[in-house]
Amino acid sequence: MDMNSLSPMMPTSPLSMINQVKFEDEPDLKDLFITVDEPESHVTTLETFITYRVVTKTSRGEFDSSEFEVRRRYQDFLWLKGKLEEAHPTLIIPPLPEKFIVKGMVERFNDDFIETRRKALHTFLNRIADHPTLTFNEDFKVFLTAQAWELSSHKKQGPGLLSKVGQTVRAVAWSVRGVKSRPEEFMDMNDFIETFSQKINLIDKISQRIYKEEREYLDEMKEYAPIHTLWAESEEDLADTLSGVASCLARCCTATERRLSGLPEALLPVVHEYVLYSETLTGVMKRRDQIQAELDSKVEALTCKKADADLLTEEIGKLEDKVECANNALKADWERWRQNMRNDIKSAFSDMAERNVQYYEQCLATWESFLSSQSDFCSKEPCEEDP
Structure with a gap:
C-alpha cells in the first residue's frame, strides 16, 4: 500500500487501501492459546477496579504446565506493555485500549465498557502471542503464569525509580536534540506513518x-x-x-x-x-x-x-x-x-x-x-x- 502517493487531505476508500494486497498461505504452527474472559468487579476502601481471567494453553516446553489460569487488572496489562517496550524499543508492540472512558460510554464500569475492554485485552495478548519475538519474552511468560503475589514480587525486581527517571531525562534530551541525518528508508517510513494516521x-x-x-x-x-x-x-x-x-x-x-x-x-x-x-x-x-x-x-x-x-x-x-x-x-x-x-x-x-x-x-x-x-x-x- 503506497500511502505516499495519496493526498493527505483526501479520504481514501477502503478498497484502494487493500487492492494491491497478496497473501501467501502459511502453515498453522500456533502453540500458545490465550483467552481473556470473566470480568469481575472488586471494591476496596481505596479503589474500585475490574480483573479479568486470563487462561493460557500451550505445548511449549519452557512452560511448567500445559494450562494456566490467572486474574489480571488493567494496570498489569500496562506493566507488560511497558516491559515489552523497554526490552524491544523498536518492535511494534500491540496497543492497549484507552485507560479512560472511551467515546460514547457514560459509565466507566458499565457492561458495554467492560466487554469492549475485555475484547481489546484479548486481542492485545493474542497479538503478542502471535509475534515471532515478543511471544518468547520472559515478562510475557510471567504475566501469563504467575499468581498475583508472584507478579507483584516480579514487578519489584525492575529498575529503581531514580534509574527510570535518569533514563527518561536522557531520552527526552536526545529526543529534543534530534538526529542529524535519519536514513532515507526511515524518512519514508515516517512519512507513511503520518499519512496512515490521517487516513485511519x-x-x-x-x-x-x-x-x-x-x-x-x-x-x-x-x-x-x-x-x-x-x-x-x-x-x-x-x-x-x-x-x-x-x-x-x-x-x-x-x-x-x-x-x-x-x-x-x-x-x-x-x-x-x-x-x-x-x-x-x-x-x-x-x-x-x-x-x-x-x-x-x-x-x-x-x-x-x-x-x-x-x-x-x-x-x-x-x-x-x-x-x-x-x-x-x-x-x-x-x-x-x-x-x-x-x-x-x-x-x-x-x-x-x-x-x-x-x-x-x-x-x-x-x-x-x-x-x-x-x-x-x-x-x-x-x-x-x-x-
Whole structure:
C-alpha cells in the first residue's frame, strides 16, 4: 500500500487501501492459546477496579504446565506493555485500549465498557502471542503464569525509580536534540506513518458517524410497523395491505439490527485498533531516533575531543551495534505489521460488504414478495373505478 502517493487531505476508500494486497498461505504452527474472559468487579476502601481471567494453553516446553489460569487488572496489562517496550524499543508492540472512558460510554464500569475492554485485552495478548519475538519474552511468560503475589514480587525486581527517571531525562534530551541525518528508508517510513494516521483517523470518524446514523434510522423505522398495525385496525378495506406493510417493516428492522451488529463487533474495533497503532508507530520512531541521537552525541563529543578518546571510541562501537540492531528489528517488524494491517483491514471491510449485500437482498426479497402478493390480489379482485 503506497500511502505516499495519496493526498493527505483526501479520504481514501477502503478498497484502494487493500487492492494491491497478496497473501501467501502459511502453515498453522500456533502453540500458545490465550483467552481473556470473566470480568469481575472488586471494591476496596481505596479503589474500585475490574480483573479479568486470563487462561493460557500451550505445548511449549519452557512452560511448567500445559494450562494456566490467572486474574489480571488493567494496570498489569500496562506493566507488560511497558516491559515489552523497554526490552524491544523498536518492535511494534500491540496497543492497549484507552485507560479512560472511551467515546460514547457514560459509565466507566458499565457492561458495554467492560466487554469492549475485555475484547481489546484479548486481542492485545493474542497479538503478542502471535509475534515471532515478543511471544518468547520472559515478562510475557510471567504475566501469563504467575499468581498475583508472584507478579507483584516480579514487578519489584525492575529498575529503581531514580534509574527510570535518569533514563527518561536522557531520552527526552536526545529526543529534543534530534538526529542529524535519519536514513532515507526511515524518512519514508515516517512519512507513511503520518499519512496512515490521517487516513485511519478519518475512516474511524466516518465509521462512527455511519454507525450513529444507522442506529437513528433503525430507531425511527421501529415506529412504523406498530403505526401500520394500528392503522389496519381502523381501515377495514385496507387491513390486509397495511398488515402486510407492517410485517415487511418488522422483518426489515430485524435485518437492520443484524447488520448493525457487525459494525461494533467486526469493523469498528479493527479500525480503532489501528488508530491506536498509528500512535504506537509514532512512539517506535521516536525511540529509534533516541538511540541514533545518543550515538550522534558520542560521535560529536569524539570529534570535539570533549572526553577520553579511547572510552568514547568503545562507547561508539557499542552504540553503533545498538543502532544497527534497532534498525534491523524495526525494518523486519515493519513488514510484518504492514502485512497484518492489510489483512485485518481487508477482512473487516470485506465482511461488512458481505453483510450489506445480504441485508439489501433480504429487504429487497421481502418487499418484492409483498408487492407480488398485492398484484395477485388486484388481478383477482377488480378495483372499482373512481367516480
